[in-house]
Amino acid sequence: xxxxxTDYLRASLTTLRGEHSAVAQELAxxxxxxxxxxxxxxxxxxxxxxxxxxxxxxxxxxxLLQPLVENAVVHGLEPSIDGGSVRVSARVExxxxxxxxxxxxxxxxxxxxxxxxxxxxxxxxxxxxxDNIRQxxxxxxxxxxxxxxxxxxxxxxxxxxxxxxxxxx
Amino acid sequence: MTTALIADDEPHLxxxxxxxxxxxxxxxxxxxxxxxxxxxxxxxxxxxxDIAFLDIQMPGLTGLEVAQGIEGTTRVVFVTAYxxxxxxxxxQEALDYVLKPVKSERLQRTVxxxxxxxxxPASDDGALLAALRRLAPVGTAASPGAxxxxxxWVRASSSELTHQxxxxxxxxxxxxxKYTCVQTAEAEHLIRTPIAELAAQLDASQFVQxxxxxxINLAHLAGTRRDEASRLFLRVKGFETELPVSRAYxxxxxxx
Numbered sequence: 001x002x003x004x005x006t007d008y009l010r011a012s013l014t015t016l017r018g019e020h021s022a023v024a025q026e027l028a029x030x031x032x033x034x035x036x037x038x039x040x041x042x043x044x045x046x047x048x049x050x051x052x053x054x055x056x057x058x059x060x061x062x063x064l065l066q067p068l069v070e071n072a073v074v075h076g077l078e079p080s081i082d083g084g085s086v087r088v089s090a091r092v093e094x095x096x097x098x099x100x101x102x103x104x105x106x107x108x109x110x111x112x113x114x115x116x117x118x119x120x121x122x123x124x125x126x127x128x129x130x131d132n133i134r135q136x137x138x139x140x141x142x143x144x145x146x147x148x149x150x151x152x153x154x155x156x157x158x159x160x161x162x163x164x165x166x167x168x169x
Numbered sequence: 170m171t172t173a174l175i176a177d178d179e180p181h182l183x184x185x186x187x188x189x190x191x192x193x194x195x196x197x198x199x200x201x202x203x204x205x206x207x208x209x210x211x212x213x214x215x216x217x218x219d220i221a222f223l224d225i226q227m228p229g230l231t232g233l234e235v236a237q238g239i240e241g242t243t244r245v246v247f248v249t250a251y252x253x254x255x256x257x258x259x260x261q262e263a264l265d266y267v268l269k270p271v272k273s274e275r276l277q278r279t280v281x282x283x284x285x286x287x288x289x290p291a292s293d294d295g296a297l298l299a300a301l302r303r304l305a306p307v308g309t310a311a312s313p314g315a316x317x318x319x320x321x322w323v324r325a326s327s328s329e330l331t332h333q334x335x336x337x338x339x340x341x342x343x344x345x346x347k348y349t350c351v352q353t354a355e356a357e358h359l360i361r362t363p364i365a366e367l368a369a370q371l372d373a374s375q376f377v378q379x380x381x382x383x384x385i386n387l388a389h390l391a392g393t394r395r396d397e398a399s400r401l402f403l404r405v406k407g408f409e410t411e412l413p414v415s416r417a418y419x420x421x422x423x424x425x
Contacts, residue, residue: 040181041178042181044204081205081207081228110398
């Protein structure tokens with residue numbers, strides 16, 4: 001558990017320092033985060049991370065993908081008794097880079113996670129992450145980049161679509 | 170032998186707590202751990218442990234909801250990573266409230282406190298018993314020997330008329346502001362007896378409290394419905410609107 005935690009810290013520090021990160025780095029960060037959560041949730045959390053080589057080589061602003069992975073676990077799987085799985089994938093489709101984070105948990109339409117008190121609104125910052133991602137996409141790519149949240153029955157698919165960058169030196 | 174249940178959705182933490190408890194209290198018999206609130210409620214109902222160590226944030230039911238639904242004499246220690254539930258924990262008359270990660274010295278104090286509470290004769294344990302009575306199912310407040318007769322009729326008045334209603338014909342009782350609504354297939358009457366008082370007087374094998382404000386007559390129960398958010402509703406014969414079951418009472422209808 002400590003090993004996954006230090007891996008996660010190291011990975012996130014490295015990417016935070018840079019203005020640019022790559023898909024491969026962001027996936028490594030997601031991997032260590034999910035391993036860490038798996039140590040806590042054990043068999044209630046299963047995950048897979050897949051990416052083609054072209055997608056791995058693409059640049060990606062740091063910490064765009066990470067909040068989506070956190071959402072999938074915190075809002076999708078943690079409140080569910082049986083837990084479930086998170087699938088993270090990155091691929092090149094035509095002129096686009098497509099990043100998917102899909103879980104089979106409670107879905108985006110489920111009521112906000114109960115805090116147990118009935119007065120609180122659960123974890124702080126609900127909804128902030130998605131707005132933040134959308135603003136960063138808009139600032140950097142304009143309308144060419146999108147974030148889609150889709151109900152999958154069960155679960156949620158969060159998809160980021162970015163214009164493909166030229167990676168040839 | 171004293172028995173204890175640990176409920177936590179993080180098995181890692183539950184095992185650590187179990188190991189610590191085993192070392193501090195070798196005579197304590199630990200029951201199989203519960204990994205969510207629903208499992209915890211079921212195990213407490215079935216196994217009646219002396220103590221339940223409940224995590225608060227759990228899927229299914231929160232630890233607070235599990236505690237609310239306890240009908241036996243199981244005492245509760247909340248073990249949580251959050252300190253913002255302390256007030257509610259005390260409202261639940263919890264024996265203790267411990268923050269994760271649990272330190273050995275702190276857990277030792279909890280163990281001392283639990284052992285002291287368990288060694289006290291029940292009658293000295295006024296506050297807790299009072300709380301348990303409040304949480305007890307309908308009817309048990311009038312335990313054998315209390316000398317209370319089972320309620321068979323309720324009398325409701327509207328202007329000059331009074332109505333005598335046999336409780337067998339009542340579909341359900343529901344708290345309505347200062348009054349209690351008595352619903353039969355034909356009519357709705359208002360009486361002044363509060364729900365809690367009715368609960369103590371009604372036959373527990375026939376009348377069940379399903380919500381803080383509602384006691385239903387099992388004789389007229391038609392079935393249940395569960396919605397997408399897995400909230401449970403009861404359908405009552407001869408009555409159109411469904412009645413919500415609060416989470417604390419959901420386990421009563423598990424078998425249906």
